[in-house]
Amino acid sequence: MTSPLASIVSAGVTKFGVREGLYTRELFAEAAKEAFAQCPNLDPKRDIQALFVGMMSESYEHQAHIAPLLLDWVGLLPNPAFRAEGACASSSIALRTALFAIASGMHEIVLVGGVEKMTHLSTTGVTEILAMASDFPFEQWHGISFPGIFAMMAVDHMHKYGTTQEQLAKVAVKNHEHGLLNPKAHLQKRITVQDVLSSQPVAWPLKLYDCCPRSDGASCIILTSPKLARKFTDTPVNIIGSGQAQDTLGLFERDDFSTMKVTRLAAEKAYKMANVQPKDIDVAELHDCFTIAEIIAYEDLGFCEKGEGGKLIDEGATYIGGRIPTNTSGGLKAKGHPVGATGVAQTCEIYSQLTNQAGKRQVPNAEIGLSENVGGSASTGVIHIYERGD
Amino acid sequence: MKVLKSEEKKTSFILDANGAIVQNVENFYRFCAERKLMGVKCRSCGSVTSPPRPFCPKCLATVLEWTELKGQGELLTFTVIHFPPSQFQALAPYPVGIVKMYEGPHLPGIIKNVKSEDLKIGMRLQVDFESAIPKEWPRWPRYFFKSAV
Numbered sequence: 206m207t208s209p210l211a212s213i214v215s216a217g218v219t220k221f222g223v224r225e226g227l228y229t230r231e232l233f234a235e236a237a238k239e240a241f242a243q244c245p246n247l248d249p250k251r252d253i254q255a256l257f258v259g260m261m262s263e264s265y266e267h268q269a270h271i272a273p274l275l276l277d278w279v280g281l282l283p284n285p286a287f288r289a290e291g292a293c294a295s296s297s298i299a300l301r302t303a304l305f306a307i308a309s310g311m312h313e314i315v316l317v318g319g320v321e322k323m324t325h326l327s328t329t330g331v332t333e334i335l336a337m338a339s340d341f342p343f344e345q346w347h348g349i350s351f352p353g354i355f356a357m358m359a360v361d362h363m364h365k366y367g368t369t370q371e372q373l374a375k376v377a378v379k380n381h382e383h384g385l386l387n388p389k390a391h392l393q394k395r396i397t398v399q400d401v402l403s404s405q406p407v408a409w410p411l412k413l414y415d416c417c418p419r420s421d422g423a424s425c426i427i428l429t430s431p432k433l434a435r436k437f438t439d440t441p442v443n444i445i446g447s448g449q450a451q452d453t454l455g456l457f458e459r460d461d462f463s464t465m466k467v468t469r470l471a472a473e474k475a476y477k478m479a480n481v482q483p484k485d486i487d488v489a490e491l492h493d494c495f496t497i498a499e500i501i502a503y504e505d506l507g508f509c510e511k512g513e514g515g516k517l518i519d520e521g522a523t524y525i526g527g528r529i530p531t532n533t534s535g536g537l538k539a540k541g542h543p544v545g546a547t548g549v550a551q552t553c554e555i556y557s558q559l560t561n562q563a564g565k566r567q568v569p570n571a572e573i574g575l576s577e578n579v580g581g582s583a584s585t586g587v588i589h590i591y592e593r594g595d
Numbered sequence: 596m597k598v599l600k601s602e603e604k605k606t607s608f609i610l611d612a613n614g615a616i617v618q619n620v621e622n623f624y625r626f627c628a629e630r631k632l633m634g635v636k637c638r639s640c641g642s643v644t645s646p647p648r649p650f651c652p653k654c655l656a657t658v659l660e661w662t663e664l665k666g667q668g669e670l671l672t673f674t675v676i677h678f679p680p681s682q683f684q685a686l687a688p689y690p691v692g693i694v695k696m697y698e699g700p701h702l703p704g705i706i707k708n709v710k711s712e713d714l715k716i717g718m719r720l721q722v723d724f725e726s727a728i729p730k731e732w733p734r735w736p737r738y739f740f741k742s743a744v
Contacts, residue, residue, distance in 0.1 A: 333680050342620050343646060346735060347704045348676060348683040349691050356674035357693060364672070364716050406688070409675040409711070457693045457703040462672050 207480045209443035211307045212434035212594055213426045215244035216553040221422035221541035222391040223324045228266055230278040232423040232543075233258070233320045237279040240316075240425050246437045247314075247427065249280060254312040256286040257303040259296030259319035260545035264334045266322050281316065292338035293494060294580030295319055296424065297449075297548030297587035304447055307430050314433065318425030319550070321543035331419045335544070338581040340455035352416055352495060354456050354582045356408035359497035361462035363410065365512065368500060370410050372515035374401035376496040377414050377538055379524055384535025386525075386566035391420045391541030401496075415496040420541030424550035431594075439595060440560045442574075446479030446590030448472060456582040465498070467586025468505040468577055475575075475588040476507075483507035486529060486590075487571040488558045490551035492579040493536040499523075502577050503531075506588075525566055533558060533566045551576035552589065559593045599661050605629075618647040618659055624735035630724045632666050632738060634700055635659035645700035666722035667743060668694040671701065675711045694720050694740055708741045719743035 217239030219232055227235075241249050256276045263269035272286035289299040296319025306312045323331050335351045336344075344354065362368045378398055384390035401414040427437070434441035450470035453459055459466070476482060483506060491506075493499035500514035508529050509517045517523060523531040534540045534554040537547060555574035557563040574591045599616045606625050608616040616622050618635050623646050626633040634645030639656035645664060650657055673692035676683070683689070690706040692714070706720065720740040728736045 328678075329681050332678065336680060342624075342733070342735065343703055345680070346733065347691060347737065347739075348679055348686065348689065349703060350676055350678065350680060352678065353674050353676050353691060357672040357691075360674060360716070361672040406675075406677040408677060411674075455703070457701045459701075462693070 207445050207478070209431040209445050209594065210304050210447060211428050212431045212441040212443050213552070213556050214429055214434050214437040214441050215240045215247070215427040216425070216556040217243070218389060218424040218550050218553040219422045220389045221420045221543060224421040227322070227421065229260065229268065229271060229320045229322045229423070230274055232322060232421060233275045233318060233425070234278045236318060236423040236425045237316065240427055244427055244437050252314050253281055253284065253316050253427070255284050255306060255315045256281060257289065257299040257306070257315060257317045258286065259289045259291070259299040259548060261290060261292055261295050261321055262334050262337065262544070264337070265326060275320065279316070291585040291587070292580035293492065293542070293544050294548055294578045294585045294587050295545045297576070297578035297589065298585070300549060300552065300589065301447055301449055301587060303428050304444065307428065313430045315428050316425055317428050317549060318423060319546040319548055320423035321545040322421050323419040323543060324421050328419065343455055343457060350408060352408040352411050355495040355497055356411045357456060358462045358501065359410055359495070362497060362501065365463050366515065368515040370402060371398055372500065372518055373410070373415055373496040374398040375518045376493060376499045377401045379518065380493060380532050380536040380538040383525060383533050383566060384539025386564070387535050387540060390535035390539050391418055392535070392539045411495055411497070417494050417537040417542040420543045422541060422543035422546045422550065424546045424553050426549060426552055426556065434594060441594035442556050442559045442591050443594040444589055445592050446475035446481070446588070448474030448478065448588045450474070450586050452584050454581065454584050463501065464511070465501050465505050465579060465583035465586060467583050468502055468579060468588070471586040471588040472506050472577070475590050479590040481573060481590060485573050486575045487573050488533060488555065488568045489529065489531045489575040489577065490534060490554050491531050491536065491577045493532060493538045494542060494579070496538070498579065499531065499536070506575070506577060525568060530568050533563065533568060548576070548578040548587065551578060555591050559591055616661065618649065618661065620646050623647055627724050627736045627738050628728060632664045632722050634662055634664050634698065636662040643698040643700060645696065645702060662698075664700070665697045668696040668720055670714070670716055670718045670720055671695050672716060673706065673714050690714055692740065705737070705739045706741070707739050
C-alpha cells in the first residue's frame with residue numbers, strides 16, 4: 206500500500222488495574238520484560254538505542270524526571286531517553302516522536318512506552334490531577350471537572366443529533382463485554398444498559414459506568430526501521446500512517462462541542478499517509494474515556510456519518526464480529542486508563558490483533574488497524590494506522 | 596490602542612511601561628472585582644475576544660483595546676456536576692455551562708438560580724459576580740451566570 210514509517214517487532218503490556226505497591230518504575234519494567242521476552246533475537250542492552258515514554262503527571266507519585274529513571278529500570282543506561290506529555294495522549298506522542306527518530310535515521314531500534322500510577326490516590330485526588338489538563342483559569346477555576354467537560358460534549362451531541370443515554374450506555378456494555386475476553390483488563394464484569402443508567406451520576410448525563418476507571422499500568426513496544434524488522438520477527442506490524450492535530454485547551458473556546466476536530470484532522474492526515482479509507486479498517490482502538498467519546502470518534506473517524514454514532518452502536522456494528530470492531534481490548538472503559546500508558550496500550554492491542562495473538566478476542570483476518578488517542582478535552586488527537594508486515 | 600490608565604480605577608491592575616492596563620487573564624479577573632466582564636476588541640478585524648489574549652485569534656493582529664461586554668448571552672451546552680473537585684464539594688450538585696456572550700466570545704461558568712431540570716440550550720443568561728476575593732493566588736473573584744429573566 207505504502208512504505209512503512211517503522212515496524213513493531215514486539216509488545217508488552219502489564220495487567221491494568223489496582224496494582225498495589227507497584228510504582229511507575231516497576232510497572233514500566235514489567236511491560237518491558239514482556240516485550241523483551243517475546244523478542245529473543247534482540248539483546249536490549251546491545252540493540253536498543255533510545256527510549257521514548259509518555260506519562261501525564263508527576264503529581265500522582267511525586268516523581269518528575271522519569272525518562273532516565275525508567276530507562277535505568279529497564280537496564281538501558283546511558284542511552285538517550287525522552288518523556289512526552291500530552292495528557293491522555295502522552296504515549297501516542299512518544300510514539301510519534303520515536304517515528305521521527307527512526308524516519309530521520311538517527312535511531313534504528315527504540316523502546317516506546319507509557320505508564321501511569323493512579324490508584325493509590327482517592328478518586329477526588331485523581332479527579333483534581335486529571336482536571337489539570339483542562340484550562341485552569343476558566344474551566345478548573347469554575348468547578349468544571351473532566352467528566353463535566355465530556356458531559357457538555359454529550360449534551361450538545363444529544364441536542365443536535367438525538368443521541369440517547371441508552372446509546373451511551375451501550376458503548377459501556379460493549380466494552381465491558383470485550384474486556385471479559387482480555388485477561389489484562391481492569392474491569393472483568395458483564396454489565397447491562399440498566400446498570401449504566403442506574404449508576405451514580407457523575408456529571409449529567411454521564412453516570413459512573415459511562416466513565417473509565419482510574420487504573421495503574423504500563424505498556425511498551427519495540428520499534429525498528431522497516432528494513433531491520435525481519436531480524437527480530439517473522440510477523441512485524443508496520444506503522445503506515447500517523448497524524449496529530451491540536452485544538453484549544455479550553456472546550457469553551459470552540460464552535461462545536463459535538464465533534465472532536467483533532468480526531469477528524471489527525472485521521473485525515475493518517476488515512477492519506479497510509480493510503481487507506483475508513484472502510485479498510487478491520488479493527489480499531491478508540492479513546493473511550495467516557496462513552497460519548499467513542500460515539501463521537503465513530504463519526505470523526507468516518508466509520509459512520511456525522512450524528513449517526515448512536516445508530517452504529519445500536520446496530521452492534523462495533524462488537525467483535527461486527528462490521529468495524531472497536532475496543533476489542535475492552536477500551537479505556539473496561540481495560541482501564543492509566544493515562545500515560547493508554548496510547549501505546551492501544552498500539553499493543555492492534556499489534557496483538559494483526560499478529561493473530563489476541564486469543565478469544567481475535568478479529569479474524571485482521572489486516573489493517575487504527576488507534577485513536579485523545580488528550581484532555583480533545584486538545585490533542587493522535588491517530589496511527591497499522592498493517593500486517595508478514 | 597485605547598489606554599485605560601490605572602488612576603481611573605480603584606483596583607490595582609498589572610500595567611505596561613506606558614501605564615496601560617495589560618490585556619491578560621489576571622486583569623480580566625481584577626475587572627471582575629469591579630463587576631465588569633471585559634474582553635478585547637481587535638483594531639484590525641473588529642472581533643471581540645474574551646478572555647483577553649495578546650494576539651487576535653481571528654487575524655493575529657496585536658493591537659487590541661479593552662471593551663466591556665454587556666454580560667448577556669445564550670447557553671450553548673451545560674452539565675450538572677455531581678462529583679466535584681474538593682473545593683466545590685459544598686456546592687454539589689451544581690450546574691455549569693458554556694455561554695455565548697452577546698458580543699461573540701464563549702465563557703464557561705457556574706449557573707446559579709436555575710434549577711437543573713430547567714436548564715435548556717438556547718436559554719438567556721446574565722453574568723453576575725461573586726464579591727469574595729481569595730486571599731492567596733489565584734486571587735480571582737469568580738463571575739457566574741444566572742437567569743436573565
